[in-house]
Amino acid sequence: MRSxxxxxxxxxxxxxxxxxxxxxxxxxxxxxxxxxxYNVKRNLKSTYESCNAxxxxxxxxDGTVNSDLYGRIYNPSDCIVLILxxxxxxxxxxxxxxSKMMDSLYSLLQTTDKSGVISRSVYADYVIIxxxxxxxxxxxxxxxxxxxxxxxxxVRSPVSRIDSVVVVVKDVFTRIAVGLLVFGSVFILAFSxxxxxxxxxxxxxxxxxxxxxFDVKVPVATKDEIGELGTCMNEMSNKLEMTISELKTANxxxxxxxxxxxxxxxxxxxxxxxVSHELKTPIALxxxxxxxxxxxxxxxxxSREFYTDVIIDEAKKMNTLVMKLLNLNELEFGTVPLxxxxxxxxxxxxxxxxxxxxxxxxxxxxxxxxxxGPVYVWADxxxxxxxxxxxxxxxxxxxxxxxxxxxxFEKMETDVRVCVYNRGEQIPEADIDKxxxxxxxxxxxxxxxxxxxxxGLSIVEATMKAHxxxxxxxxxxDGVVFYFDLDANMPC
Numbered sequence: 001m002r003s004x005x006x007x008x009x010x011x012x013x014x015x016x017x018x019x020x021x022x023x024x025x026x027x028x029x030x031x032x033x034x035x036x037x038y039n040v041k042r043n044l045k046s047t048y049e050s051c052n053a054x055x056x057x058x059x060x061x062d063g064t065v066n067s068d069l070y071g072r073i074y075n076p077s078d079c080i081v082l083i084l085x086x087x088x089x090x091x092x093x094x095x096x097x098x099s100k101m102m103d104s105l106y107s108l109l110q111t112t113d114k115s116g117v118i119s120r121s122v123y124a125d126y127v128i129i130x131x132x133x134x135x136x137x138x139x140x141x142x143x144x145x146x147x148x149x150x151x152x153x154x155v156r157s158p159v160s161r162i163d164s165v166v167v168v169v170k171d172v173f174t175r176i177a178v179g180l181l182v183f184g185s186v187f188i189l190a191f192s193x194x195x196x197x198x199x200x201x202x203x204x205x206x207x208x209x210x211x212x213x214f215d216v217k218v219p220v221a222t223k224d225e226i227g228e229l230g231t232c233m234n235e236m237s238n239k240l241e242m243t244i245s246e247l248k249t250a251n252x253x254x255x256x257x258x259x260x261x262x263x264x265x266x267x268x269x270x271x272x273x274x275v276s277h278e279l280k281t282p283i284a285l286x287x288x289x290x291x292x293x294x295x296x297x298x299x300x301x302x303s304r305e306f307y308t309d310v311i312i313d314e315a316k317k318m319n320t321l322v323m324k325l326l327n328l329n330e331l332e333f334g335t336v337p338l339x340x341x342x343x344x345x346x347x348x349x350x351x352x353x354x355x356x357x358x359x360x361x362x363x364x365x366x367x368x369x370x371x372x373g374p375v376y377v378w379a380d381x382x383x384x385x386x387x388x389x390x391x392x393x394x395x396x397x398x399x400x401x402x403x404x405x406x407x408x409f410e411k412m413e414t415d416v417r418v419c420v421y422n423r424g425e426q427i428p429e430a431d432i433d434k435x436x437x438x439x440x441x442x443x444x445x446x447x448x449x450x451x452x453x454x455x456g457l458s459i460v461e462a463t464m465k466a467h468x469x470x471x472x473x474x475x476x477x478d479g480v481v482f483y484f485d486l487d488a489n490m491p492c
Contacts, residue, residue: 013184014181017181017185021180024173025174040157043077043157044128044155047073047075047076047079047081048145048155050073050075051147051153051155067091068093069093075094079155080095080156080157081095081154082102082106082154083151083152083153083154084106091106092151093105101156104133108142108144125145125147126145128142128143128144129144138159138160139158142155142156198226201219202218202226205218206233209233209240212244212488213376215374217234220234241342244378245342248340249339252340252466252467292307338383338466338467340379341380344373344376345376346371346372346374348381348385349407352385352389352392353367356393364401364402365396365405366403367404367405367407368406369406369407371407371409375488377416378488379487380463384463384486386463387459387463387484388420390456391420391482391484392405393456395480398422398425398480399422399423399424400423403479405420405421406422408421415469415485415489416485417483417485418483418485419481419483420481421480422479423478423479424479425480427473432475460484469484469487471484472484
């Protein structure tokens with residue numbers, strides 16, 4: 001099972017947080033009570049020192065002070081204080097003199113010397129012990145000692161106060177720790193998406209680049225390492241598209257150079273033979289009608305105009321034939337450089353159909369093209385335009401009245417096959433293999449009727465051979481389909 005980066009980040013942070021929380025919980029359970037006890041003892045000591053300072057600063061000449069200590073000494077833990085002046089039989093306290101606590105403390109001070117807990121012979125002025133008071137039936141931390149003036153002192157803090165605080169603190173800490181762990185897990189799971197989302201976007205862009213979609217770009221919104229990576233990927237996309245275009249051009253040129261030497265001699269012979277054959281008919285017509293004009297064979301202006309129109313029409317056909325022959329000759333000899341580039345095929349074909357709108361309307365033909373883009377291919381866009389135009393015009397000229405011409409795509413392994421279908425008569429099987437030969441015409445009378453020269457399909461053949469791609473024609477149940485292939489993948 002694939003583990004995402006988001007899951008890994010969340011897992012690591014949760015584990016780290018859990019270790020910290022568990023460690024803190026262990027420390028609190030084993031050491032928090034010691035910390036509270038230490039703090040109680042420190043407060044007992046502070047109260048003791050405050051009492052010592054109070055009696056040093058406030059003694060009267062007769063050695064007496066007000067017996068009520070409440071609010072007159074520093075007592076941070078609100079401890080119970082009892083001070084005994086044995087010599088003058090004076091008692092100083094911070095509580096009610098008649099309370100049971102007072103009796104217990106007084107009794108403890110009276111028995112201090114007998115118990116041996118502390119004596120004047122030791123260097124320390126006080127000790128802190130934990131006592132169980134039988135009178136009150138409770139545990140206390142007691143500071144028992146002597147002031148600088150010799151008064152006995154006891155400062156008491158109840159153990160129950162510490163225990164209750166420790167229980168509350170442990171409970172609160174446990175609840176907070178569990179809550180923080182749950183909240184932290186949910187938060188980091190959501191927060192990690194801030195880092196993972198740009199990486200996913202980079203991955204999606206890279207996948208589209210592997211399919212040669214170089215139009216997609218990485219949106220760069222930050223200046224950190226991810227933003228820098230996105231910028232580098234955009235630059236790589238541009239350079240890769242340029243390199244592939246150059247590579248395809250180089251591959252096509254290399255293949256054309258290899259085949260060129262083998263074809264030159266045959267093309268020269270074929271060219272001279274076909275040209276002489278095709279020019280023979282129009283030259284004879286021009287010569288015949290020109291001689292008729294010279295000999296004044298026509299008696300009226302209408303006949304003279306007819307002769308002139310025939311001469312002009314045949315001259316135009318000869319000019320068109322010569323231009324197409326020159327174009328074909330350049331293709332076959334490889335003197336026309338290929339400019340291989342990547343372009344979008346759907347809009348390209350739509351533009352060709354739009355340019356032939358007048359011809360379509362004159363023939364009253366229903367043209368169907370339902371493909372949706374984008375479909376990107378690699379080829380010489382100008383040459384492919386002539387191939388599609390030849391197929392399209394040829395289909396319009398051969399479609400049945402009120403018939404249909406349809407252009408559609410077929411997906412090959414690494415290519416896109418462009419098909420042009422026209423409803424009409426099928427091509428005889430004996431003529432299919434010869435259809436792309438120069439000057440070959442299945443129906444010569446009909447070809448001459450719409451001005452065909454027999455060169456268009458030869459130009460298609462030369463163009464597709466220059467690209468190194470398949471082309472051809474096949475009969476279908478109610479018509480004919482001409483096709484050619486275009487490269488839709490990265491060159492090897």
